Structures are given as structure tokens and as C-alpha cells.
Amino acid sequence: MRDFEYKAPATIDEAVTLLAERGSEARVLAGGTDIIVQLREGLKEAGLVVDVKKIPELMSLTWRDDGGLDIGGAVPCHVLYNDTKVVNAYPAITDSAKIIGGWQIQGRASLGGNLCNSSPAADSIPALIVESAACRIAGPEGERHVPVQEFCTAPGANVLTEGEMLVSLALPPVGESSGSRYMRFIPRNEMDIAVTGAGAWLRLGEGGETVEEARLALSAVAPTPVVADEAQAWLQGKPATEESFAEAGDIARKAAAPISDMRGPADYRTHLVGVLVKRALNGALGRARGGDRNPVTPSGINLC
């Protein structure tokens, strides 16, 4: 690891100016749980590290007048899952916040950082996609908004250009009869990267027996997190049953184009898409019907 400069600006303008001046040698530090490791292991280099945690907007949770929520780009995971209002409104997101690293990591790591690291296996991204989150991006040319599902472009790459930074994630207000769930499969019960992950969101029709609308997103099965378009479209109007969810899982497998690596063989990952989509839809259904936001197994292991 080479020596680098460290700056901690107090405003977005200041940060953007620094990032624009230093171009590709500047790196943003939020929680630092990815960038510090990458610098230390020589996977990335930096001449300047810009710590954004001193910028108030990056560290705040703001409930907007329309009922939606803005999550500052550097808000650590523990703030999200320890906030009952957030857990009740966007449970898929807090599902993911609870499983990014261990407790110590969750004290620092942020959803914004997880998104900007743009790993295909990122846990928060499918959750943000199914909750219809949008990115508020600041840059030398001003501000722009990009839906999370369009943010990642390749492994480790995204739409941010030199001088730009993620300010916050905007979530729409929560509608009636809706629920969400993010689940991943890992060989252990903690401290692993998703072999496959699936986020599901659904809204039930009147009477609560049919799916009015569904959103499904997958991780670790393609170069970027992907939306399972066909499966989510197919679910519309279907009965909210185990059978429908299993079939949606089967259809969702078509959206997967995984590789084989040390985390799992490709065919196994594709198989897991079916299992996880079914289970995540079941979890979302339970929550849409007012069920528990924090399911725990009998052995005490949090399934999220």
C-alpha cells in the first residue's frame, strides 16, 4: 500500500471539487470496509482518499413530506436495522443491512458504499432495486438521479463519472398491502459473500389473495445485480401461493447467467435462484400481510 492523502470535507460542494480536481486518483471513503481492504491488498490505488462522513447529508436519514425516505450515502447499516420505522417500511433493505459483514463491519459499512463498490454479489443492491430506490448523485455538472437498477454497469463498475459521488438513496413512500424480503444463500450462517441472493417485493390485490404487482432482483448470478423481468411480470394477477412462487422461481432462473467460481458452481447458483425467489416471495407475502419483520430460526440464526 502506498501513502495517500486524506481529506474529510464538510460539504458536498467541497467533496465534489476535490474529487473533480484529483480525477481517477481520488477515492471516496464512506464506511471504508471495502476501500481500505482494497487499498491494503493492492487491488486499488489512491493518491487522495475523500472521507464523506463529515458531510451531514451523507450521514442522515430523512423522512420526506411524501412519506418516502432518503438514506444518506454513508449511513451505517446498524442505524438502519435498529430503526423500527425503517425496518417496518423497507424490510428487504434492513434484511440486507443485517447481513453485510458482521456486527463490527455493520457499525461502519453503508448501503451507499455497498452500492458504489458495485459487486455483482452485493446484498443491498437487489433489496434497493425491489424497493424502487433511486440514487441522488452530485457532480461538477450538478445533480442527477439514477434508479438503482441502472446504476451498476459491470463488476466493480457503475455510472459515476470522475468528480461524481453518491449523496443519498431515495425510497418511495410505502403503499398498502405490500411487503419485501431479501435472502441470500451462503454455505455458513455468517461472514460469507452471497452464492446467490434474491430480493422480492410484492403488493397484494384487494382481499390479499392475489399478487397485484411484484418486483424481483437477483445478486451473484450475472456481472451486475439483475431484475428478473419475466418472472415479476408473470406474477401479476397470480394467486399469492407457494405454487405461484415456486413457478416464479423457475421463471426467474432464466434471468441468471452465473459463472462458476470458488463460491459455487454455475448450475447450482441457477438452481438456488429458484429456491431463493420462492422463499423471498413467501417472506414478502408474510410481511405484506403484516407478519414479522425479523424472522429467526429455532436455532437462533437470523435468516436474513
Next chain:
Amino acid sequence: MSENFNHAQIIKDPEDNYKILGTRPVRHDGVDKVTGRAVYANDVQLQGLVEAAILRSPEAHARILSIDTSEAEAHPGVLAVTTSADFPDLGDKVANLGEGPVNLAHLAANCLAKDKVLYKGHAVAAVAAQNVHIAREALDLIKVEYEPLPVITDALEAMKDGAPLLHEGLLTNLVPGGGKAETPSNVSDHHHFKRGDTEAAFEAAHIVVEREFTTQTVHQGYIEPHAATAHWNQDGQLTVWASTQGSFSAREQTSEVLQVPISKVKVIPCEIGGGFGGKIPVYLEPVAAVLSRKCGRPVKIQMTRDGVFEGTGPTPASFMRIKLGVDETGKMTAGEAWLAYDTGAFPGGVIGPGVMCVFSCYDIEHANIDGYDVCVNKPWTKAYRAPGSTHVAYAIESVVDELAEKLEMDPIDLRLLNAAREGTKRVDGPVYPRIGLIETLEAAKNHDHYKSPLEGPNRGRGVAAGFWFNIGLKSAATAHVNADGTVTLLEGSTDIGGTRTSISMQLAETLGIAAEDINPKVADTDSVGYTDITGGSRVTFATGLAAVEVGKDIISQMKGRAAKLWECEAADVEFSDGVFSQEDNSISFKELCAKLNTTGGLITARASVDPQGFTNGFGVHICDLEVDVETGKVQILRYTALQDAGKAIHPSYVEGQMQGGSVQGIGWALNEEYLFDEKGHMLNPTMLDYRMPTALDVPMIDTVIIEVPNPSHPFGVRGVGETPIVPPPGAIANAVKNATGIRMTDLPMSPPRVHSAIMENGNGTS
């Protein structure tokens, strides 16, 4: 210690009435460890210290055509660069370094590659610089020209005729009996034991089961990476601070690799953050020493985690074929084992104990065992907690389970019927002294865990037994008796498992004083008598014995002092329960200590031992688990480990060994494995992707300590550290079979493997 702590059940020997042994005093090194004051190898700080980094081979098998270090040497901040050219030529010298003979040329060539690199991650060069960042930068400036050679990572492939040879002149050692094969091959050792007539016995058997098993390379996974500091003084005296399981062994290895007299090398053992057998060989010590000689400064090297995975000795992958026959009653009549372990890059692996352990739990009249150590392009395998035994226990215990099913017998009853006991002769020759396998199996059968019904879909229960030797080897101890009634104890066993305390307690019991009145120190190689490695489950047994002998010497000397006070013969002074007496006179140990200075001065005592009365450790494990049939993931629900400890000196540490070993075995069974690509590159050299169990992956491991005293130790001690890793893969495989109807014959039983087995078997549950 908290009353709420869930202590082991202890099934005691009825004769047992010890005062100190069996209690749970706070460990002597506890405060230093929990406050962070304990000095580990990477904590060493010295005036003028510089740091070094190791250049590792990117190829798994290649000839080194040239190494150009000139640019690295010229890099600002670099103080010295070394390659194997700085090591003396060792020819084919073989030295006995504690646990067995080691070819010194191989040991040196593993520290720094000579003409060939034999595995990805093989150390090639090292740079010392003002700090480790500069040293790492300079590594990129070293130009190594490689000529790639064919890579072979599978033992069975490497055994085939025409396989590329790692060592061109390697002739197989034939064991026992000696001699060598005539044609070179990758097979470094072939062990063969036979007794009786297996062919006829299989012919006559009621049921014969034959199965093939494989296991993958696994690492000890100690939390502390290897680290060493060396200071080569101008007077030629070399001091080494090391994370090692044996300071004397590290001294011998360093002295031999560098060809400097042993008296010129002092090794100071630091605290050790786990070893499990992996910290017996030297990797860094000779390299740091040569760098220090070159630059005149103390040099510290700490391995990176990927360096640990790729450059140090894991335990081998294996292929095993086991055949077992029983008569109508379930009595085992014939056994056959064909085993191939990979040794990694250099000859000399752990097939020896594998061969000795395969049938070690059972009394089988007719048996035939062949075992092969095979060189492949992987890191040189090393000991890992009961080295070689876990492999074969997984295989044999799976076959025994299948026989129990076929015989419709309770699996513990089948084991009880065939269990080794006092007088049973192992296939490789030794006859068992008093051992406690029967008692351990009975305790398992009577345990609440085994008697509780297991309900619910896809759940299963499995049991397995396991065996490991204890070794004796040499130990020394010295004690100084202080005027305040305490005793300072110097011993040379690096403390991995709480042995300062287990040794001190034996001295305290001998002297009739409190464990807290002993002040134990693990001393360096200049400050205590020769002591072999911390390994082979030997320290509490053998160094404990040295402490007992020291205690006897102290008592004898103090009897003389009492005699002086009472003007009587020393032979007339009695000692019992910490009190010296003669007729109406009596004085406590502590009171007499206060009078030592006026009766001839304070007392020093010492002992060196080389005990032969070492014995054997047996364990039985019970495991309940649930299989997620949609994903293949296995969740352990309940786990009980039972073991004959002889005498549990400090029961908490015995429980800790049983729990720690069980968890390592669970990891080996479920997820741990080295994954290699076709070039022989390890894909997962990180703690993230080399998946050892986390706290959430295992339940509380219940323990039952059975005490069947070892007749050859004054307190009945048996070694306990290694046996607990042996049964888990077998117990888990048997439980998976019970849960799903599928017998998993390949480790690890990772989710993709279990899932694909379920799919192949039509998703059926039995």
C-alpha cells in the same frame, strides 16, 4: 469462574481424591492474554528493527531459469535481498528433528526454492526494507524467469506411470522393513501391513462392505499468521523470536538449514496464536536470519494470510478404499484399506499415522493395509491435529455405520462388540495397554443425547469413534523455590492449550500447595533444558511428568532442611499433604520455605524426562443435524463429544480441546477445502472463502470426560488435544445418511455437493 458455565460431565475414576487436579484455577497467563500484554511473534519490537516480505511463485511447477534482484536491491529503503543462493548446500542430509527424520535439503528448499518451484506460493526470494510496504514494492522489482512444467495436483494421477515427476530421482521408501523401490516415481513412501488371511476371511464373511472415499486439502487455520524475527549479531550469535510449537526444534531446524552450530542459535518462543501441528516446521526463521546477517539489523517477517494458505503446510487430500467384513453376530473378521495421501511438494507426509489409525478402534483378526504418500504440486503437507487420522476415521466410521444398518444393529452396539481394549493388537503391531474406548462408547450409549428421540423432517443422527496416539518425547523443567512459599517453574513447552497451568497444577499437587503459588514461565532455549515440540498430545503428559519429578526433587531437598532444623535424619522426615513431619515435629511447605535461607539457601530443582509410558486417546461423538434438501446445506443441531482423558488435570481446558477439535472437524466435514484451478492455483486463500465454521455454525458442544487413568503416569494423564478432531466427519456423514438416505463419500459435504447427491438420488428421504 461463573457458576452458570456449562461444565462437562466427568465420569471419574473411583480412586481419585486429588486436591488440585480436577479443579479449575484461573490460567496463569490469563491476565496478559485478555489485556493484550502477551507478546506474540509479530509484537516483537527491537532497536533498529526492519521488516521483510516474501516473493512467492506464481507457478505451481516450474524450473527457475534466473533470478535478477538488482533492481530490488537498488530500490530506496531496501536493506537486503535474499534467495536460496544464500543458503549453504545441504546435499541430501537427513536430520531427526523431534517428530521424525527430515531431509534438510527439502526443508531449506521449502523456505526458499532452489532450482524449481513446486507449488503456487512457493517462496522464491525475500526483501528486507525500512518497512513492509517498501519491502512489498521491491518484490515487484525482482525478475524471475520460469520455465513452466506440467502441473499435477491429484495423488492418484501422480501415481500413474508416465506422470510428470516432481523429484526426478525419488525412490519410494518401503515401510516397514526398509529398502527402496527401483524406479523413480512421485510416491515417496509405501506402507504395508498384513496379518492373517484376508482373502479367506472376506470369503467367509456374512456381510462385506467396500466403499471409496475422498477428502480435500484442509488447513489448520490458526488465527495468528506465522511470524519470526531474527537478529544475527556481529559475534555470530543468532537470536530468533518465533511463533513455534517447539523452540528447540526451531533452533535445530534453523541451525541445520544455515549450517551454524546449535550453540550459536537461541530461540525465544513467543505466545502462539494457534498451531495445531502447522507451526512445527520453520518457514521464516532461516530467511529472516540470512537477511539480518546481510543487513546487520534485526529483521521481522510476518506472513500474509494468503501466504499462510499457499505457503505453509496444510493437511493432505486423500483417496481411501475400505473393505470390512463381519460375521452373523456383527463381529468384524476382515479389513482391508488402500490409502493414498498427497504429501504436497516434498516427500514425507502423514500416511504413516493414517495406516496405523485406520483400524485402530477395532479388533480385527485378518487385515491388510496399503498406504501411499504421493508428491503433487501443492504446498508441503504438515501435521494437523491427529495428522492422518481424521481421514481414515471418516472412511472406516462410514463403513461401520453401513454395516450396522445392514446388520440392523445399534451403531454403538456394533462398535462395542468390536472395540479395541487392553491387549488388543493393532494391525501395525503395538498391543494396547489399559485404554478407555469401551467406557467411552458406554457413556455415549447412556447419554441423554443418544437416548433422546430426534424428530422432524430431514433430520438425522450419527455417531463415530476416533483414535489418536499420545507421544512421549523429551521434556525438562527447572524450579526455584522462593522464601514466600511460592515456586517459579521454568519449562520449555510453548503453551498452546493452557499447558502452563496444567503443568503447574501437577507440581502443585505434588507439593501440596495451591496452583496459584506456582509461577510458570515458558523459557527460551538458553534458559531451560531440552524440550521437544508441543505436539502429539504430549505436553500435559510429558512436561507434566517433568514437573512431578521436579516436585519430588524439591520435597527430597526440603526433607533435608527439615532434618537440619529438627536435628534428625532426612530419611525420617515424612511428607504428606503439603506438610513435613517427624515424630512430634511438623512444618508446612510454606513455613519451611521461610527457613530455607537460614538452612543453606534457597532451593533449585530440575528434571529431564524421556517417558515411554505414553498411551492412546479415544473419543466418541454424537451429532444431530438437519439438511435443507432444497439447498444441500447442513445445520448441526446438537453435538456431544465424549472422550477418555485419563485424568482431566484442568477440566475446562480438556473441554476446550474437545470443543475446539470438534469444531475443526465440523469445518473439515462441511465446508473447508482448498479449491484449485487447472493450473494448480488456489482459488480461495482467504478466511472469507476458505470457510471455517463461525460461532453461528455450531451449537454449544456438550462434553463428557471419562477418566480411565493411564497406568504409566503418576496422575493417570492421557493426552487429549488431538483425538477430538477425528470423529466429526464420520459422525456427520452418518447423520446425513440418517437424515436423507444418502451416504456422502466425498468431503467436504458442502451445500453444492450434498444438493447434487440429493438430486442424483431422486430427492428421496429414507
